[in-house]
Amino acid sequence: MAGRNSKARSDIKFLTSPKIGRREKKFCRFRKHGIKYIDFLDETYLIAFLNEQGKILPRRLTGNSLKYQRRVAQAVKRARHIAILPYVTDLLK
């Protein structure tokens, strides 16, 4: 936004960056990219949805829609069963 507007409104100067205090809207990455299936065999992909202790991150952090959060959880649990992902750990990342 700032980059696009800077040309037209170069004369206006803000004391603080206008981005501060404005939060970007979260989105569901599966809906955005049209991903329909989450592979439980691909641990490098699933790690994006875990914290350092191997817990599944909540929706409020990842922005997943409910439908895909359920599928992520299912995939992570399957991966844990076949020891691709740990149940509990420290310093996963």
Add this chain to the structure above:
Amino acid sequence: MRVIRFQYRIRALKAASLDSKQLLKAKNSKNSRKNRSPKPSTIQENGYFCASIFDNLKPYLMKKSFKTVFVFTSVYKEDEAKQAVKEYLKLVTDRGAEIVEEEFWGIKTMAYPIKKKTTGIYFVLEWQGEGEDVDALELALNRDTNVLRFLTVRLDKYSLEYYDKRRRGLVGRNKKKTNSETKAAETAENTAG
């Protein structure tokens, strides 16, 4: 329940001596959810199903797709594990199931120790068959002490699409570079050379 109800309806219609076309019509009008169908065995047992209905049901008689992950102990050497895999493949194919894809991952460090073993030999199988085939396979796997873990997952149309794409290298861990990317890499190599 649906199957039984369907049978009764057919029986009733048969009693009313309707011809096959009317039978089909009645079936279509009532069974609006087309993806539900009687099991193939039921159809074979009840010989009075006419051929036209059988043709109509053909897409629903297709085998179900499954993905099975085997984790063998690292006590096995890789050759021994491959030998064991062959036996399981035979068990599955003897029952009339089809193998779609075999992936032998080999020795892999597990995320946590199982039975005091830290490594396991992974094998992933994609296959098509009946639900009873899964029971038979899992019974055999349960009895095998050299199998640490196994997991069978039913594949739906999206997962089938995904794994098909992955086989062609479009998506997933073995993702190949697209044409433009490989060309760019080649030109970079040429200029460097």
